[in-house]
Amino acid sequence: MFPIHDATTAPEASKPLLEQAKKNFGMIPNLERVMAESPALLEGYVHLWELFDTTSLSPIERQVVYQTANFQNQCEYCIPWHTKLSQLAGMAPNEIEALRQGTELADSKLEALRQFTKSLILNRGKIVEAELKAFFSVGYSSQQALEVILGIAVKTMSNYTNSIAGTPLDKAVEKLRWKKPIISMRENMDADAV
Structure with missing residues (x-):
């Protein structure tokens, strides 16, 4: 029911985020590939992850x-x-x-x-x-x-x-x-x- 996208099948808005994941991990993890079905979710996840990295923790x-x-x-x-x-x-x-x-x-x-x-x-x-x-x-x-x-x-x-x-x-x-x-x-x- 949930496709596991790659750079060719993902919605256009998700493609740059998948490329970013590839740069970060040397691959595109399956989580991001699943989230790609919803560009808004994937973008929110990537952005919040980056924000958490800037915290004082x-x-x-x-x-x-x-x-x-x-x-x-x-x-x-x-x-x-x-x-x-x-x-x-x-x-x-x-x-x-x-x-x-x-x-x-x-x-x-x-x-x-x-x-x-x-x-x-x-x-x-x-x-x-x-x-x-x-x-x-x-x-x-x-x-x-x-x-x-x-x-x-x-x-x-x-x-x-x-x-x-x-x-x-x-x-x-x-x-x-x-x-x-x-x-x-x-x-x-x-x-x-x-």
Whole structure:
């Protein structure tokens, strides 16, 4: 139902964006090829991705936001790609694996960022004041709290697209394939309590 476009089949308005993706990745990822069906979605996604890159969050912090959203939205397409991007950003292997498993990060500041992002997603933005204070207490600012929302918006577009389109994983990240781990009853209760 969702075509996977290339430079010859994509709507005209999407073609320059696919070329840009090719320059950025050395290929056109299947996500962008699917999004090309809607030039407005593809343009919004590319533009917001670029804006998120200009925020005050570091490359590693941006990957924490992205991977937390990918995990919560069970995006089997995005987790492998962001595993690779996390590696390129210089994230520690144990932190990359924790994000893939949805478990606590060793770095306490990054863990506060993960928890804040997770809470925003699970509670549809309606977090309690204590969670916001916990985020600020490790050194994050109100600007960065708002920037997390931008990162979640980027991932909402890609995660939802992949969910409805069943976007096939690219060979470039096949070895990083991911399935959501089965979590314990305790973790389920903790998630429900958030």
